[in-house]
Structures are given as C-alpha cells and as structure tokens.
Amino acid sequence: MIRILSPAEAGPLLERKAVRMAEAEEVVRPILEAVRTRGNAALSFYASKFDRLTGGLVADPAELDLAARDIAPEFRLAVETSKSNIEAFARLQMPKEWSREIAPGHVVGQIVRPLDTVACYIPGGRYPLPSTVLMTAVPAFVAGVRNVWVTTPKANRETYAAAALCGVTKVAKLGGAQAIAAFAFGTETIARADRIVGPGNIYVTAAKKLLAGEVGIDFIAGPTEVLIVANEGEPSWIAADMLAQAEHDPDAASLFLTTSRSLAERVAGEVERQLADLPTGETARKAIDANSAIIVTASDAESMELSNRVAPEHLCLHDPALISEVRHAGSVFLGPNSPEAAGDYSTGPNHVLPTAGAARLHGGLSVLDFVKVITTQELTAEALKNVTVAATTLARAEGLEGHARSIEVRLGRADRAGAATRRMDA
Numbered sequence: 001m002i003r004i005l006s007p008a009e010a011g012p013l014l015e016r017k018a019v020r021m022a023e024a025e026e027v028v029r030p031i032l033e034a035v036r037t038r039g040n041a042a043l044s045f046y047a048s049k050f051d052r053l054t055g056g057l058v059a060d061p062a063e064l065d066l067a068a069r070d071i072a073p074e075f076r077l078a079v080e081t082s083k084s085n086i087e088a089f090a091r092l093q094m095p096k097e098w099s100r101e102i103a104p105g106h107v108v109g110q111i112v113r114p115l116d117t118v119a120c121y122i123p124g125g126r127y128p129l130p131s132t133v134l135m136t137a138v139p140a141f142v143a144g145v146r147n148v149w150v151t152t153p154k155a156n157r158e159t160y161a162a163a164a165l166c167g168v169t170k171v172a173k174l175g176g177a178q179a180i181a182a183f184a185f186g187t188e189t190i191a192r193a194d195r196i197v198g199p200g201n202i203y204v205t206a207a208k209k210l211l212a213g214e215v216g217i218d219f220i221a222g223p224t225e226v227l228i229v230a231n232e233g234e235p236s237w238i239a240a241d242m243l244a245q246a247e248h249d250p251d252a253a254s255l256f257l258t259t260s261r262s263l264a265e266r267v268a269g270e271v272e273r274q275l276a277d278l279p280t281g282e283t284a285r286k287a288i289d290a291n292s293a294i295i296v297t298a299s300d301a302e303s304m305e306l307s308n309r310v311a312p313e314h315l316c317l318h319d320p321a322l323i324s325e326v327r328h329a330g331s332v333f334l335g336p337n338s339p340e341a342a343g344d345y346s347t348g349p350n351h352v353l354p355t356a357g358a359a360r361l362h363g364g365l366s367v368l369d370f371v372k373v374i375t376t377q378e379l380t381a382e383a384l385k386n387v388t389v390a391a392t393t394l395a396r397a398e399g400l401e402g403h404a405r406s407i408e409v410r411l412g413r414a415d416r417a418g419a420a421t422r423r424m425d426a
Contacts, residue, residue, distance in 0.1 A: 002242075002271045003293040004264050007306060010295045013255075014310050024206035028177035032207060035181035040188045046178040051124075051153040058189055059160065059171040067160035075158060079165045082134050082346040089348030090142035090367040105380030106387070113372050114144035115216075117191050119183035120168075121198035122152035122159060124175055126283075127248070129199075130162035131344060135351050135365065136198050137166045143370035147191060151179045175200075177207035184215040197365055199352060218365050222356035223251035223291075226340055227310055229303050230318035231259045233336050238263075239270030241316060242292065243284050244341045250286035255310070256294045257303040264294045301325075311359040314340045330359045385411060 005013070034042035040057060047053035068076075099109030120136035123129050133150055140148045150163045153175025163171055172190055174182055180200075186192030195216035196208060208217045226245040228238055242254035258264050271288065275281050297303045304325040307315060311328035320334040330353030333340050344351045352365035379387070388407055395403035 002268050002288050004261075004268055005293050005295050007295060007297055007302060010293055010306075013291070013293055014306060021202070021206055021209065024202045025210060028203050028207045028210065031177045032181045032184075032210060035178055035187070036185045039185075040190075043174060043178055043182055043187060043190070046176065047153075047174055050176055050178075051173075053153075053173055055173070057173055059155070059173055061169055064160050064164040064169065064171060067157045068164035071157065071161040075161065076165065078346075079130075079134065079162055082131070083138055083166060085346055085348035086134055086138045086350075087142055090139040093139075093367045094142065095368065095371065095373055099376065103383060103386065105383030107376075107378045109376045111374045111376060113374060114146070115140075115194040115370055115372070116145070117147040117149070117193045118145050118370060119149045119151055119172075119179075119191075119193040119196045121175075121179060121196060121200050121204060122150055122155075123198075123200055124153040124155060124159070125201065128152070128154070128156050128159055130156075130158040131351065132198055133159060133162040133166060133168070137163070137168050139350065139365070139367040140197075140370045141167055143367050145370050149183065149191060149193065151175070151183065153179070175204075177203050180204060180207035180211060184211040195369065197352065197369060218352060218369055219354050219358055219362065221354065221358070223253065224248045224314075225253040225255075225310075225312050225355055226314040226316065227255045227257065227307055227312035228316040228318070229257045229300075229307060229322060230263070230316075230336070231300070232263065233318050235263065235266035235270045236274070237336060237339075238267045239274055241339055241341070242267075242271060242288070243274055243278060244339070245314065246284035246287035246292060247278065247280035248283075248287075250283055251291065252287040253291040254288065255292060255312070257297055257306060258294070259297055259299060259303070261296050264296050268294055311354075311357045313353045313355045313359065314343075316340055328360045330354050330364050381410070 031046060043057055047057065095112050097111050099107055101107050118140050120133065122132050137148050137150060148168055149170045149172060150168050151172040151174045152159055155173065172179065180196060182190040183193040183196050193215055197218040199221055205220055209220050224245060226241065228241055230238060238256060242256060245254045246252050256267060275285055278284055297306065300322060304322060308327045313330040314333065315326065315329035316333040317323060318336045323332060323334060326332060331343060331349055333343060343349060350365045354362060354364060388411060391407055392404035
C-alpha cells in the first residue's frame with residue numbers, strides 16, 4: 001500500500017533525487033562529436049543502431065499527408081480541439097510591441113521577432129506522445145517561427161497525423177542524443193536550429209545540457225511529478241490523478257498532501273484498488289512504491305510550505321484560494337474538476353514543464369520561448385543632452401573614454417572633454 005507519512009518522515013522523499021547525469025553525459029559525448037564531424041553518416045549509423053531505421057532520415061511529406069487523411073475521425077477532432085485551445089492560450093501569452101516617451105524627446109520601446117528555426121523533440125519510446133507535437137509546434141507557429149521541425153524516433157501514424165494537422169511539413173526520423181546533435185550543429189539534410197524544445201529520456205536530457213551553449217534549449221528536465229493538496233473530496237478522483245502521473249515512468253513521483261487522516265486512508269485504499277485494474281499498473285506500481293506518498297500535515301500552511309519546497313512540475317489545489325500561497329510550481333490546476341491529465345492534452349497551457357525543483361527558477365514552455373524581445377531607443381538632440389552628464393560620468397568611471405566622447409561629439413564638446421581629460425592625466 002502507498003505510504004502514509006508525516007512531514008518529518010517524508011523529508012528524504014521530498015528532496016527529489018538528483019538526476020544522475022554524469023554517466024549519461026559520458027555515453028552521449030562521442031555521439032555528439034560523431035554527428036558534429038560526420039553529419040548524416042553518423043546520424044544514419046546511430047538511427048540504425050538504436051531505432052532500426054532503414055530508410056531516409058527525413059519523412060516524405062506524403063507520409064504526413066497520408067497519416068492525416070487516414071487517421072480516425074475522433075483523433076482528428078481531438079487534435080483540432082486541443083490545437084484551438086493551445087493557439088488561443090499562446091496568443092494571449094504573446095508579448096506586445098510598444099513605444100513610450102518617458103521624458104521629452106526620449107522614446108524607448110520593444111519589438112518582438114520570432115526565432116528562425118526550432119526543433120521539437122517528440123518522444124517515441126514507451127509511450128509515443130503526439131500531444132507533445134501540439135504543445136511544441138503550435139506555440140512556435142503562433143510566435144511566427146518560419147521553420148518548425150519535428151524530430152521523433154519510431155514515429156507512429158498518430159504522431160505523423162498530429163504534425164500534419166498542426167502545419168508541420170518537416171519531420172526527422174531521429175531520436176536520442178543524435179537528434180539533439182543534428183539540430184544543434186546542422187547536417188547535410190537537417191537544419192541547424194535556434195532552439196530545441198520538448199521532453200526526452202536521460203540521454204536526450206544529457207545531450208541538451210552539453211549542447212546548451214551551442215543551441216538554445218527549453219530546460220533540463222527529469223522524471224515527471226505531481227503534487228496534490230486537498231483536505232476533502234472524492235478519494236477515487238485523487239487516487240486516479242496520482243496514478244495518472246505514476247504510469248508515465250517508474251521514476252515518476254505522485255504526492256498527496258492533506259490535513260485529513262481519514263481522507264489519506266481512503267485515498268490509499270483507492271490507489272490499491274485502481275492499481276489492480278490499470279493496464280499500465282506495473283509501471284505505476286514501481287513509481288508508487290519508490291517515489292510516492294500521502295503526507296498528513298497539520299495545516300494548509302504546512303502543506304503549502306512543503307509544496308513550495310518541492311516546487312512540483314504539476315500542482316493540483318482542490319481549494320483555489322490556496323493559489324495565493326504558491327511560490328514555485330510548473331503549472332497549477334485549480335479545483336477538483338481540473339485534473340492534470342486534461343492539461344496534458346487540451347486545456348491550452350503547455351505540458352512541457354520544469355521538473356526536479358527547476359520550477360524554482362522558471363515556468364514551463366510557452367510562446368515566449370520562440371520569440372526575441374528586442375529593445376529600442378530613440379533620442380532627440382535635447383533628450384541626448386539631458387542624459388549626457390549621467391552617461392559620460394559612468395563611462396569615465398569605467399575607464400571608457402571613447403564611450404563618453406561618442407556622446408559628447410554630438411554636442412560639440414568632444415574636443416574640450418578630451419583636452420580636459422589630458423590635463424587631468426598630466
């Protein structure tokens with residue numbers, strides 16, 4: 001049965017296990033170097049070795065079109081519904097261009113420009129994830145990215161169909177570290193990307209970490225996790241939410257925090273009952289046994305303090321009023337009718353989220369990851385005059401005389417300033 005613990009007993013469990021990256025990094029280093037130096041030849045070798053790929057490295061657009069035409073009507077409708085919500089949310093997230101006069105003749109602002117090329121990594125292992133095509137490609141298109149690639153090993157019909165229905169025309173049949181290297185360096189047939197986004201296994205993550213200076217990435221992610229806070233509610237719903245996360249991966253974590261011992265015991269019973277009938281129960285059982293628990297706290301304040309300590313990828317608050325206490329979380333699901341699984345697919349916000357405490361630093365993938373916000377400034381001669389003393393004083397304090405003179409020359413004072421500086425040096 002799932003453990004029921006006190007906060008003190010749960011201490012070691014709340015300190016999320018550090019992802020063991022060193023070994024994975026050593027495995028992927030030679031793969032990255034091979035792709036960098038040998039391009040397609042290395043890609044073909046590794047794709048054949050790891051994914052048994054026998055054809056070309058890039059899918060024929062006809063394959064994508066065929067998948068979209070032949071897909072079941074209910075799958076097409078699901079994609080279209082989810083795509084619509086993701087697009088609507090991404091449009092709301094788009095930063096605005098603006099220009100403001102903050103002093104007479106002193107105008108500042110920002111313009112927004114998309115990245116040129118992005119690569120969306122779509123896992124194709126234990127559970128192929130066509131939903132991740134939606135979560136990565138759709139915000140990129142909303143941002144205005146011209147070249148959106150999808151890369152996935154062992155792509156199934158649903159993944160190809162999702163790509164086509166989202167407007168993706170370029171799909172690489174690549175996975176693992178070799179896929180990350182291909183888009184970081186570019187090869188004869190694979191475009192060099194400005195940013196690579198999307199979840200993957202530890203080798204994908206290690207490759208992204210090692211190449212983060214070569215190419216933009218979203219973040220370094222570990223195993224998935226959910227933390228639920230509720231003091232009342234339907235035990236079967238809470239148990240189902242815990243198991244939904246646990247079935248992803250044996251390393252996944254499902255935590256339930258409550259002030260009610262009675263609810264804790266009923267949820268524990270429901271976890272056991274539902275596990276017996278879950279097709280993915282073997283994977284879920286490992287995650288429940290190794291990384292999951294129900295924690296009985298003394299108060300909501302203690303529950304939220306523990307939650308912020310964990311900084312969970314997914315945070316489910318059955319009492320929406322607790323949102324004011326959230327400091328760290330990847331995405332928050334408010335109320336009992338907002339299951340995390342709905343957010344995985346169709347509510348609009350992204351399901352590519354920070355894990356292993358990274359939510360202390362940043363939120364999940366968004367349209368902001370696919371644009372650059374570029375600042376602008378425009379000064380009249382009088383406005384330049386008004387900032388000259390401040391700017392030149394700071395420049396000379398840093399020893400950058402040329403900076404100061406580049407301002408003063410516009411006001412006819414560079415020669416006098418230079419002479420004054422020489423006299424002071426003398």
